[in-house]
Amino acid sequence: MTDDNKSQTSSIIQELKENAMKNSHITIHTDGSCKGNPGPGGYGAVIRHHENGAEIEKRSLSGGAASTTNNRMEMTAALQGLRQIKRDETTPITVISDSQILIRGMNEWITNWQAKGWRKAKGKGVINDDIWKELLEVSKGLNVQWKWVRGHDGDACNEEAHDLAYAAARKAT
Numbered sequence: 001m002t003d004d005n006k007s008q009t010s011s012i013i014q015e016l017k018e019n020a021m022k023n024s025h026i027t028i029h030t031d032g033s034c035k036g037n038p039g040p041g042g043y044g045a046v047i048r049h050h051e052n053g054a055e056i057e058k059r060s061l062s063g064g065a066a067s068t069t070n071n072r073m074e075m076t077a078a079l080q081g082l083r084q085i086k087r088d089e090t091t092p093i094t095v096i097s098d099s100q101i102l103i104r105g106m107n108e109w110i111t112n113w114q115a116k117g118w119r120k121a122k123g124k125g126v127i128n129d130d131i132w133k134e135l136l137e138v139s140k141g142l143n144v145q146w147k148w149v150r151g152h153d154g155d156a157c158n159e160e161a162h163d164l165a166y167a168a169a170r171k172a173t
Helices: 003-022 070-083 100-115 129-139 156-171
Strands: 024-034 039-051 054-068 093-097 144-148
Touching: 024 070, 024 156, 039 070, 039 156, 054 070, 054 156, 070 093, 070 100, 070 129, 070 156, 093 100, 100 129, 100 144
Parallel strands: 024 093, 093 144
Antiparallel strands: 024 039, 039 054
């Protein structure tokens, strides 16, 4: 793990601990996996509810598809994780993924895509716009932050989500 990666991971962990210490916080660690791209794929999500600095609930979920792409599985992991959250939940939620496309899409690009009728800068249609739209819908009314973590770099929670996704992809074959 490089010093930059350690610093980033430490920063995320510190922010989550500070939020947890304030009262309550939900984290959703997500990952997608694909055997071939496209090919059989799987997703994994681990939802943790923290109160007063302690994990009080943990739920894991996974699933797969016979023919998909890695990006679809990354996005599906976040979508399925968020679907587990009650619609009236007021607790801050952090979705943590190693997919820069997912995180940058939700943090940087989605507003422009919507404004341009789900078109990118050069006029091409947004790939997987069906899932992007579902992510927007399921996030409505929730206090969701999107955070990136480097994959396969020693983050135990990311590895847990990865293991779920990998196993689901193998089952989908």
